[in-house]
Each structure stands twice: as structure tokens, then as C-alpha cells.
């Protein structure tokens with residue numbers, strides 16, 4: 018950490034201004050002032066819409082103190098409203114180029130190219146909008162946390178999503194003048210689920226009613242965040258790229274919370290079944306009587322959150338996506354590792370479509386198929402995690418496997434928005450689908466059962482009976498560390 022002089026060590030975070038940063042904000046009076054003016058509104062938003070009831074608690078949080086991957090985090094007790102949200106960008110590479118699209122080979126842009134201003138602003142605003150939305154969706158969960166460890170992880174995710182909002186607001190304030198300031202204001206005005214001023218993307222207006230949903234959300238929806246950030250990290254607009262690259266280092270923890278959260282639920286359920294001698298995972302009444310979440314209900318939650326997250330990729334065939342790529346604004350997952358011309362004007366990509374009453378693969382121009390391509394990469398990434406969950410089940414000897422549903426199942430956006438399909442991809446009439454709905458998605462009865470288990474467990478080292486303790490704690494602490502010192506507001 019540096020002292021309050023104007024100089025700052027590259028990579029280290031300057032805490033001398035109100036807004037911690039590693040970009041020499043102290044020398045950029047205009048942007049510093051704009052951010053300082055935005056700051057109180059942000060804190061109002063946090064106090065109103067952030068985690069309910071724990072603002073006075075001491076939370077064992079990680080704060081970024083450097084962008085060096087080996088030493089960027091510092092742990093300590095913080096009251097959330099005092100968290101040092103700041104602006105952190107990955108280091109600049111002076112030789113970086115635009116790596117794809119019509120401007121491929123140019124030096125990466127340090128400023129916004131005039132002709133791409135509107136597209137870029139839109140991408141940044143949409144990205145920015147999801148961050149506070151997720152905090153709003155999760156704000157009631159503290160009251161039913163299954164342990165102090167989980168409570169702390171929830172709050173860590175929440176403060177970092179808050180920081181991701183800061184990351185996008187910085188770009189708006191620095192590069193988009195007056196309309197950037199208006200958009201930054203708008204990001205504090207919209208509210209998840211509010212019919213009059215909803216958040217921009219569908220999944221971010223859904224409820225996160227319980228901890229099973231929270232874990233599924235951080236597994237499936239934060240993973241969309243990862244894929245989108247990876248694509249934006251390829252951007253020819255270098256400040257966006259650098260910003261997203263740092264955000265990705267934080268994203269890894271969010272997905273860890275989701276994956277291990279569900280893994281611990283599976284472990285607990287399977288152990289309880291084994292101990293009680295229940296062989297049939299579908300005997301839900303017996304399993305539920307043990308006070309654990311039956312595996313078919315976990316599958317239904319996965320079906321719901323996977324399908325909601327698939328909608329976040331937009332239409333399979335999209336001229337927006339083609340334009341973003343062509344303009345050098347948003348690339349593909351692992352763009353620079355792909356062996357092709359990175360222009361794609363002559364390439365095709367197979368897209369799953371609904372044609373003549375059937376689901377079929379159709380070759381489309383690769384440029385317009387970029388959303389489909391990113392979604393394919395996403396599905397592969399999800400598949401890996403589901404495989405790891407199935408290993409947890411297998412190890413206990415219970416005979417059950419979780420499966421990702423078909424991409425045609427339960428969709429609101431794109432090719433499959435107008436058809437009904439089962440989780441294994443069979444097309445069906447709407448009436449049949451409605452009849453089967455509660456077999457495939459959480460029913461109100463499932464919701465009530467889960468809610469009945471959601472009792473807070475706030476004693477140090479204690480875990481709610483429906484979830485196993487973690488194998489390791491945070492920052493080399495044990496499962497019995499006091500991760501949150503609760504002082505109720």
C-alpha cells in the first residue's frame with residue numbers, strides 16, 4: 018500500500034483517496050470528482066438494497082490490496098458499509114492489439130472509438146446492471162444462513178458484485194461524459210423484480226428465495242458472468258479488457274461458493290440416505306423426513322437455474338453479437354487461443370434451431386452465431402461442474418446422477434422461446450408441458466419444503482442439518498472460525 022503521495026506503485030492499490038484504485042485516480046481530478054459524487058448514492062443504494070440486517074456485523078472479508086495474482090488479497094473483519102470498494106484494473110500491456118474483427122491488428126484502443134460509442138456503452142451498462150441486481154436478489158438470505166461460514170461467503174460475493182458495479186461505473190464516468198453519468202445514475206435506480214423499473218436481463222429479475230437457489234445461482238448465473246467477462250476481456254477497448262480481467266479473478270470465488278455449496282448439500286443428503294438405509298432416491302417423502310433435501314428436488318432447481326442462465330446468452334442467431342465482434346468490442350471465449358482468422362466473415366458455425374417442427378443443427382454464418390458459440394462453451398463448463406457433483410454422489414454409493422436439461426427446455430429467449438420441450442429435449446404441446454411442469458421445475462410444494470429447512474444456524478462452528486460443513490475454511494481458517502461477528506442492526 019502506498020502513502021498519500023501522488024505517485025503509486027504499479028499494481029498496488031492507492032488507499033489515499035476516498036476511492037481505492039490502482040489507476041492513479043489522484044491525478045485524474047475530473048473522474049475522481051465524478052466518482053465522489055456518485056459515491057453517496059451508491060452507499061444509499063447499498064444500505065437500502067444490500068444485505069438486510071447485517072450492516073453492523075463484523076464480516077471476515079477479503080479486500081483487494083494489489084492486482085498481483087499471488088498477493089492481492091488481505092483478510093480482516095469489516096463492517097460491510099465500510100468495505101473499500103474501488104477501481105482495480107489488470108496491468109496495461111503497452112503492446113496489446115485489437116485481436117479480432119474488422120480492426121484486427123490495430124493497437125488496442127485507450128479511448129472509445131467514436132463509431133462504436135453507443136454499442137460499447139450498451140455492453141458496459143448491461144454488464145453493470147447485473148451486478149447490483151444480484152445483490153438485490155440475495156438481500157434476504159442472511160436471515161436463514163446455514164452457518165457463519167456461508168453467511169460470510171454470501172457477503173463476500175455481495176461486496177464484490179458491488180465492486181463490479183464500481184468497475185463499470187468507472188468506465189462510464191471516465192469515457193462517456195454526460196450520458197455516462199446518467200447511465201451510472203440509472204444503475205442505482207433500477208431494481209430487481211420491480212415491474213416499473215426492472216433490471217435489464219430476465220434472470221436478474223427472478224427471486225432467489227432460498228440457499229439452494231443461491232448456490233445454483235452462483236454456479237450457473239455467475240458462470241454466465243464468467244463467460245461474458247471472458248468475452249469482454251478480449252475487447253479492443255483496453256480499459257474494458259483490463260477491468261474485466263481483474264473481475265474474473267473475483268468471479269472464481271463466486272463459482273466456488275456455488276459448486277461447493279451444492280456439493281455439500283449432496284454430500285449431506287446422500288450420507289443421511291445411506292445411514293437410514295434408503296436405496297431409492299425417488300422416495301422423496303422418506304428422504305425429506307430425514308430433514309435433508311431430496312436429490313430430485315436438487316435436479317429441479319438445477320433445471321430452473323440452468324435454463325434461466327441460458328437465456329442470458331441472447332438469441333442463438335444475433336446481428337448484435339456479429340456487430341460487437343466485427344467492431345472489436347466483444348470477442349469469443351479464449352479468442353486468442355483459437356486457431357482461425359479472427360475475422361470470421363467466411364466461416365460458419367452449427368446452430369441448434371427449431372426448423373419444420375424439429376430441433377436440428379443448421380450451419381449459420383459464424384459471426385451471427387457467436388451467442389450460440391459462447392453458450393456452447395458455457396454448457397461445456399457447466400458440464401464439468403455437474404460431473405464433479407456426480408462424483409460426490411457416487412462416492413457415497415447412492416445411485417443417482419444429476420444431468421443438465423436440454424437447451425430447448427424452459428426457454429424465454431431465442432430459438433426455443435416459442436416451443437415447449439422436456440428436459441431431455443422432446444418437443445411437446447403446451448398442455449402436456451404444463452401437466453409435467455412440477456416434475457421438472459420446483460413446485461410450490463418443493464419451495465415450501467425447502468423453506469421449512471431454512472432456519473438460521475449462527476453458532477460458531479455449527480452447520481444446518483441439511484448441509485455438510487466445508488472441507489476447508491476461508492484463508493486457512495477452520496470450519497469453526499467466527500466468520501461473522503453478528504451485531505444486528
Ligand code: BYC
Nearest residue numbers: 144147151218219238239242245328329331332335337338
Ligand atoms: N433478457 O440479439 P439478441 C454477470 C435483448 S452476468 C432481456 O438476442 P444480444 C453476473 C437484447 O438486449 C453477465 N433482454 O442478444 C452474474 C436485445 O435488446 P435490444 C452480464 C434480452 O444483444 C451473476 C434484444 O433482446 N453481462 O455478470 O446479442 C451475478 C435482442 O438481443 C435478453 C453481459 O450480458 C435477456 N436474457 O445479446 C452478477 C454482457 N437477451 O438491443 C453478475 C453484455 C437478449 O434489441 N451483454 N435481450 O434493445 C451482452 O453481451 C448482450 O447484451 C447479451 C444479449 C449477451 C446479454
Ligand code: FE
Nearest residue numbers: 148178181242
Ligand atoms: Fe460480478
Ligand code: FE
Nearest residue numbers: 239242268271
Ligand atoms: Fe459474480
